[in-house]
Amino acid sequence: MESTLSSTTRSFDRLHHDAQARQQAQELADRLCAKATVSAPTAPASVPTADHAAPSWHPEVLRHDQGWSAKVDLRDITHENVESLRVLNAVIFPVRYNDKFYTDVAEMGGQYVKAAYHRGHMIGAVCCRREPAENGLTYSLYVMTLGVMSVYRRLGIGSLLIEYVLRNARMDPACTGIRLHVQTSNEEAQRFYHRLGFDTITVVRNYYFRLTPPDAFLLELTFPRDPVGVPDTEPGS
Structure with missing residues (x-):
């Protein structure tokens, strides 16, 4: 299995440069994952196509299944495994992220960037960036990518990833x-x-540049917070 993974990973590196290559990479990924598990049903491999500077990607909404989620190991994305994220994104998304994206993600820590592993293989990931507020004291999050390999979709893995981010965000008073x-x-x-x-x-x-319709909704979840950075005043002042 390890030799198959290594061979497939090298193949991914050569295959993610154009649309035809991405299709071939997806087929390789599907075969690899089929060997890794017999319990994961196969979902359609199609994903939305678009071309935008920094969009949020949500290929498919996932059903939460606690029994399956319990078998998934959430791990940090670091310099040691960021190349696995590059392979994953090449298979899932129709755009190629530049080297700076992966360098930044590897240095963000595990609070809002996480990978889902099954039997030692990365099968999904969520990557969020911090966007500082003008006051310099608080920040909001933006979901850059959230994706799961096609054969592992509708098993609760996407829900597990985004809920991990939401729990951490709610625990940080500086996150609005x-x-x-x-x-x-x-x-x-x-x-x-x-x-x-x-x-x-x-x-x-x-x-979106190459989607029909090309429009997007901006969605937001805000957390009730006490005012930050407001100086205390004495009663009657």
């Missing part, structure tokens, strides 16, 4: 909320995030 974009036609994803407490804030026209 979390944002992401969802294509306006993706009603299932919208319902999924609304159930988690997200609100639809606005529509962003022409957010």
Whole structure:
């Protein structure tokens, strides 16, 4: 199995440069994952296609299944395993992220960047970046990527990843909320995030360059916080 993984990983590195290569990479990934488990049902391998500077990617909304999630190991993404994330993203997403993206992710720590492993192999990941507020004291989160390999979808892994981020965000008093974009036609994803407490804030026209429709909803979940950075005043002052 390890030799098969190594061979497939090298193949991924050569195959992720164009649309035809991505399709071949997905087929390789499906065969690899089929050998790794017999319990994961195969889901359609198609994902939305788009071209944008820094979109949120949500290929498929996942059903929460605690029995399956219990078999998934969540690990930090570091310089030691960031190349596995590069392979994963090449298979899942229709865009290629640059080297700086992976360098930054590897240095973010495990609070808002996490990978899901099954039987020692990375099968999904969530990557969020901090966006500092103007006051310099608080920040919000933006979901850059959230994805799971096709054969492991609808098993609760995506829910497990985003819920991990939400728990950590709520525990940090400096975090005021979390944002992401969802294509306006993706009603299932919208319902999924609304159930988690997200609100639809606005529509962003022409957010996607090569999708129909090209528009996206900006979704946001805010956390009630006490005012930060406001000086105390004496009564009657």
